[in-house]
Amino acid sequence: MGISSAVPRCSVWNRWTGLRWLTSFPRRTLAQQRVTSAPGTLQRRKLSGVPTSVVSRPWRMRPRGRRALHTASSSFQEVMLTSERYGVQRLPFALVSDSDVAFFERVMPGRVITNPEELKSFNVDWLKSVRGCSKLVLKPQTTAEVSQVLRYCYERNLAVNPQGGNTGLVGGSVPVFDEIILSTVLMNRIVSFDKVSGILVCQAGCILEKLNEYLEEQGFIMPLDLGAKGSCHIGGNVATNAGGLRLLRYGSLRGTVLGLEVVLADGSALDCLASLRKDNTGYDLKQLFIGSEGTLGVITAVSILCPQKPKAVNLAFLGCQSFAKVLETFTTCRAMLGEILSAYEFMDEKCMELVERHLKLSSPVTGSPFYVLIETSGSNLTHDEEKLNNFLEQTMTSGLVTDGTVATDDKKIKMLWSLRERITEALTHDGYVYKYDISLPVGKLYDLVTDMRARLGQSAKNVVGYGHLGDGNLHLNITAESYSHSLLDAIEPFVYEWTARYNGSISAEHGLGFKKKQFIKYSKPDEAVFLMQRFKALLDPKGILNPYKTLPSSS
Numbered sequence: 001m002g003i004s005s006a007v008p009r010c011s012v013w014n015r016w017t018g019l020r021w022l023t024s025f026p027r028r029t030l031a032q033q034r035v036t037s038a039p040g041t042l043q044r045r046k047l048s049g050v051p052t053s054v055v056s057r058p059w060r061m062r063p064r065g066r067r068a069l070h071t072a073s074s075s076f077q078e079v080m081l082t083s084e085r086y087g088v089q090r091l092p093f094a095l096v097s098d099s100d101v102a103f104f105e106r107v108m109p110g111r112v113i114t115n116p117e118e119l120k121s122f123n124v125d126w127l128k129s130v131r132g133c134s135k136l137v138l139k140p141q142t143t144a145e146v147s148q149v150l151r152y153c154y155e156r157n158l159a160v161n162p163q164g165g166n167t168g169l170v171g172g173s174v175p176v177f178d179e180i181i182l183s184t185v186l187m188n189r190i191v192s193f194d195k196v197s198g199i200l201v202c203q204a205g206c207i208l209e210k211l212n213e214y215l216e217e218q219g220f221i222m223p224l225d226l227g228a229k230g231s232c233h234i235g236g237n238v239a240t241n242a243g244g245l246r247l248l249r250y251g252s253l254r255g256t257v258l259g260l261e262v263v264l265a266d267g268s269a270l271d272c273l274a275s276l277r278k279d280n281t282g283y284d285l286k287q288l289f290i291g292s293e294g295t296l297g298v299i300t301a302v303s304i305l306c307p308q309k310p311k312a313v314n315l316a317f318l319g320c321q322s323f324a325k326v327l328e329t330f331t332t333c334r335a336m337l338g339e340i341l342s343a344y345e346f347m348d349e350k351c352m353e354l355v356e357r358h359l360k361l362s363s364p365v366t367g368s369p370f371y372v373l374i375e376t377s378g379s380n381l382t383h384d385e386e387k388l389n390n391f392l393e394q395t396m397t398s399g400l401v402t403d404g405t406v407a408t409d410d411k412k413i414k415m416l417w418s419l420r421e422r423i424t425e426a427l428t429h430d431g432y433v434y435k436y437d438i439s440l441p442v443g444k445l446y447d448l449v450t451d452m453r454a455r456l457g458q459s460a461k462n463v464v465g466y467g468h469l470g471d472g473n474l475h476l477n478i479t480a481e482s483y484s485h486s487l488l489d490a491i492e493p494f495v496y497e498w499t500a501r502y503n504g505s506i507s508a509e510h511g512l513g514f515k516k517k518q519f520i521k522y523s524k525p526d527e528a529v530f531l532m533q534r535f536k537a538l539l540d541p542k543g544i545l546n547p548y549k550t551l552p553s554s555s
């Protein structure tokens with residue numbers, strides 16, 4: 001069926017508040033539910049016909065309650081210790097003694113965890129790919145308590161692993177050995193919100209989604225959004241400089257974070273919690289801690305600039321026949337949607353297969369090699385719809401887009417977003433996942449996936465590509481039945497050399513953590529790494545903060 005014959009002119013579009021089918025595409029999953037018509041004609045259907053399986057909850061971490069621990073405890077144990085899998089040598093930190101535990105009990109009575117069952121989930125990452133063996137979790141509530149803990153640890157030479165929601169994907173949030181886990185889970189107080197400036201000040205352990213809900217009640221939103229929003233902490237987001245789904249619109253945390261409060265390795269608190277849009281007094285120290293993955297200090301509070309909640313949001317989920325068309329659609333999209341564009345995401349058909357197979361989600365748009373998700377956020381529904389309609393008409397008549405659907409109400413928007421947001425979760429059901437988070441010139445983005453697929457052949461189960469195309473950020477994920485050194489050797493350093501050849505970044509938004517730190521040289525010159533090591537030595541001379549992470553070990 002040629003799309004040109006199926007393209008509805010803009011004038012024939014009905015303004016529905018829900019989903020609007022753009023083309024005729026009676027396919028597998030929705031075939032029976034659709035109003036059928038001759039191929040090539042516009043079809044419309046009511047929202048109630050949207051497959052309910054798409055409505056499942058978005059990607060969430062399992063709450064860290066006793067029940068969750070009980071049911072999942074065996075799988076925590078199955079994860080091989082990081083030190084064994086990767087052959088890491090423990091650095092000469094002190095061992096936690098009974099008198100250390102007694103000290104922490106005095107500082108925060110009842111918030112010191114030593115029970116081995118309870119410790120399990122804190123020691124394993126969300127992906128169940130790395131595992132430490134910490135014997136102690138501390139749950140401070142205040143900055144003063146964090147200071148007391150670090151001052152003590154610094155004097156005793158005890159290593160510390162700061163931990164937020166433990167949703168990181170590079171092994172940065174769990175210990176490698178027996179580092180003390182300093183959890184921000186109880187530091188979840190909103191300090192202030194100024195409705196005039198849109199500036200929010202809160203403690204580091206506030207959950208991103210909770211912050212967003214709080215702000216929405218006041219007509220604002222958080223400037224970042226990511227699949228792990230139900231569990232991740234804002235302090236962890238800042239410490240890893242998380243990017244997420246709307247960076248294209250609201251920019252990176254390097255711009256929206258206005259101030260930070262940080263406790264340094266020796267326990268001293270650095271109050272840079274300014275709530276000012278402009279402040280050119282000296283070096284911008286907070287930038288040093290943003291993206292430093294807890295290796296330079298522990299972020300205890302954040303001041304962040306929040307945008308107004310958009311009055312009109314539209315989401316288009318479209319099918320494209322090639323990656324070249326995905327790119328051209330993006331160029332057209334930027335030109336035609338301009339200031340209302342808030343996300344441009346892409347995923348390949350393999351991703352779609354996996355969310356359908358493992359999560360039982362059904363997409364209303366199927367049968368294309370690539371899918372794009374375009375979100376607009378603006379203040380005038382009529383204006384935004386007109387722009388979007390013009391854009392859709394243009395991309396469909398020119399054959400850039402062959403299938404698609406548009407949602408305008410909240411529930412349907414969430415349904416469509418879940419197809420993209422839950423890819424990470426679907427991948428974990430497919431086997432062991434090798435994850436790569438790459439920035440590249442956007443024209444080269446998918447070539448890496450194609451090359452990797454050809455290189456690995458049958459030795460990988462699936463090689464998929466998706467990500468934040470608008471930011472030039474590819475998530476290349478490779479699955480296999482189980483972890484294997486030989487598959488890893490086939491992937492690395494090939495993937496990093498490939499990226500370096502095109503002056504890309506080997507970590508676009510997830511950080512280096514434990515898994516990528518040895519590869520920093522593919523994205524940064526020796527002089528830069530050396531300067532980073534000097535900063536580390538200056539701020540944390542004993543190296544107690546999140547050791548074995550971010551910077552390469554010398555051996």
Ligand SMILES: O=C(O)CC[C@@H](O)C(=O)O
Pocket residue numbers: 169227244420421423424435436437467475476477
């Ligand atoms: O799992 C991944 O590789 C990416 C996770 C996250 O950054 C996303 O964009 O969904």
Ligand SMILES: [Zn+2]
Pocket residue numbers: 243244467468475509
């Ligand atoms: Zn991402």
